[in-house]
Amino acid sequence: MSDVVNLAVNWGIKSLLVLLVSLLGIFVGLLYKGFDRKITAMMQGRIGPPWTQPFKDIKKLFMKETIIPDTAVPWLFNAAPVFALVAPLVALAYLPLGPFDPIMEGYGGLILLLYLLAIPAVAMALGGLASGSPYATVGSQRELVLMMSYELPLAIAAVALAYNFETFSIAAISSEPVWSTVGGVGLLGFAMILGTLFAVMPGELSKVPFDQAEAETELAGGLFVEYSGRNLGLFYVAEVVKMVFVGTLLIALFFPYHLSSWFSFGGPEVFNGMLLGNLIVDIAFFLFKLLIIIYVAVSVVRVAFARFQIDRASYFYWVPMTVIGLIGTLLVMLEGSMAI
Amino acid sequence: MKLSKTFDKALWVFHLNSGSCNACDIEIVAAVTPRYDTERFGIKLVGSPRHADVILFTGPVTKKMKDRVIRVYEQTPDPKVVLVTGNCGNTTGVYYDSYAIEGPIDEILPDDAHIIHVNGCPVRPENVINGVKEAWLHLEKLRGDNE
Numbered sequence: 332m333s334d335v336v337n338l339a340v341n342w343g344i345k346s347l348l349v350l351l352v353s354l355l356g357i358f359v360g361l362l363y364k365g366f367d368r369k370i371t372a373m374m375q376g377r378i379g380p381p382w383t384q385p386f387k388d389i390k391k392l393f394m395k396e397t398i399i400p401d402t403a404v405p406w407l408f409n410a411a412p413v414f415a416l417v418a419p420l421v422a423l424a425y426l427p428l429g430p431f432d433p434i435m436e437g438y439g440g441l442i443l444l445l446y447l448l449a450i451p452a453v454a455m456a457l458g459g460l461a462s463g464s465p466y467a468t469v470g471s472q473r474e475l476v477l478m479m480s481y482e483l484p485l486a487i488a489a490v491a492l493a494y495n496f497e498t499f500s501i502a503a504i505s506s507e508p509v510w511s512t513v514g515g516v517g518l519l520g521f522a523m524i525l526g527t528l529f530a531v532m533p534g535e536l537s538k539v540p541f542d543q544a545e546a547e548t549e550l551a552g553g554l555f556v557e558y559s560g561r562n563l564g565l566f567y568v569a570e571v572v573k574m575v576f577v578g579t580l581l582i583a584l585f586f587p588y589h590l591s592s593w594f595s596f597g598g599p600e601v602f603n604g605m606l607l608g609n610l611i612v613d614i615a616f617f618l619f620k621l622l623i624i625i626y627v628a629v630s631v632v633r634v635a636f637a638r639f640q641i642d643r644a645s646y647f648y649w650v651p652m653t654v655i656g657l658i659g660t661l662l663v664m665l666e667g668s669m670a671i
Numbered sequence: 672m673k674l675s676k677t678f679d680k681a682l683w684v685f686h687l688n689s690g691s692c693n694a695c696d697i698e699i700v701a702a703v704t705p706r707y708d709t710e711r712f713g714i715k716l717v718g719s720p721r722h723a724d725v726i727l728f729t730g731p732v733t734k735k736m737k738d739r740v741i742r743v744y745e746q747t748p749d750p751k752v753v754l755v756t757g758n759c760g761n762t763t764g765v766y767y768d769s770y771a772i773e774g775p776i777d778e779i780l781p782d783d784a785h786i787i788h789v790n791g792c793p794v795r796p797e798n799v800i801n802g803v804k805e806a807w808l809h810l811e812k813l814r815g816d817n818e
Binding site for chain 1: 718749
C-alpha cells in the first residue's frame, strides 16, 4: 500500500514541477523575446520597444475579440494553437535545465524530443489549413515543406550524438560535454554538426531568413492570417516557448558546462547535495548561455539576412547543410573507429 | 469593450489604401523606418486585419473600394480604432464631388466607429505619430466612459 502512496506522491511532485517549469518557460521566453526585439532595434540604429513589450502584446491579445471565420473548421482551428503551445512546454520537462536533471528522466530521450520539436510546426500547418483562407493554405504548405527540409540535418545530428554516446538519453549526453569525449577529427566533426544545428534553429523557429510560412509582406501573415485574439496570443506564447526549448536543447547537447564544476560558491546544502551558491550561479549561467544562443542564432541572423525563396530554403537544408552534417558524422565515426 | 493602458502600448496597425495616390502610403512607411521608429511605442504594422487594433485608411473611398473598406472594418476584432490619414480620406480633398468617389471614410463606416482624423496632403510622418497620440487620448476618454 505504501508503494502506491509513494508513487502518487512522486507523480504529484513531478506534475507540480512540470507546471512550475512551464510557467517559468513562458516567462523566460517572453523576456528573451523582448531582449531580442530590443537588441535587433539597436543593431538597426533604432531605439526599439521596451523589453516588456511582449508581455504587453500578450495581455492585449488575450483581451481582444477572438473571431472564428465562417470558412474555418472550428474545432481544429481552436485546437491548433493549444497543440502548438503544449508540445514545447512538455518538452521542457524532458530537458536538463541548468543544474537540474530532466524532471521526466528515464521516460524519454532524444527521439521523443525530435518528435516534440515537429509537433508545433504540424499544429501550425493544421491551423492554417483549417482556417480556410488561401493565404493560410499557402503558408501551411510552405511550413510543411520547410519542416521536411530541416528535419534531415536535425536527424543526422541526433544520429551522430547517439553514435558517440551510445545512448539516446538526454541526461547521459549532457552529463559530459561532447567536446571532451572526442579528439582530433571528432572535434571537427562535432563543430560541423553544431554549425548545421545553428542553421536549423531559425528554420525551426520560423525566424527571418526562414519565415516563408508567415511572410508578412507577401502572404499577409501566412498561416496566422485568420487568427485573432486569444488564439493568436497562444501562438505568440508557443513561439517564444519554442525558442527556449530549442535553445535549451542546444545547450544540453553541446554546452552542458556548469561554473560550479570549476569554482565553488559555498552556501548551505539545499537540493540533492548541491550548495545554494552553486545552484544560483549555475541557474544564472544557464540563462546567460540561453541568451547568447538566442542572440547568435536568432537576433544576428534576423538582422543580417533577408528572406529566402522557399525552394532556396529547401535547397539550403537538403544539400549544403545535409552534406556538412553527413561529413561531420563520418568524421565522428572515423574518430570512434580509430579509438578502438 | 475592455480597455486598459496596456492596450494603448501595443497597437498593431493594418494599413489599407482605399484609393489614394500613394503619397500618404509612402509617408506612413517612413514613420516605421529607423528615423521615426514607431516600434518604440509598441506600434507594429501587421499584414492581416485579424491581427490589427488600428486600421489605417489612406485616400478617398472609390466605388470599387467601398465594399472592401466595410469588409476590412468588420474583419477586425473589437476593440478597434480607425485612423484616417490625409485630406482625401477625411474630406475627399481634390476629388470632391467626383463621379468615381463614394465619399469620405466617415460616411462609409458605421456611426459607432471610433475615427481619428490626421490631416495633410500628404501627411507628414510626425503627423501620423501625432495621430497615434490622438488615438491614445481617445482611448483614454473611452476608458473614462466605461468606468
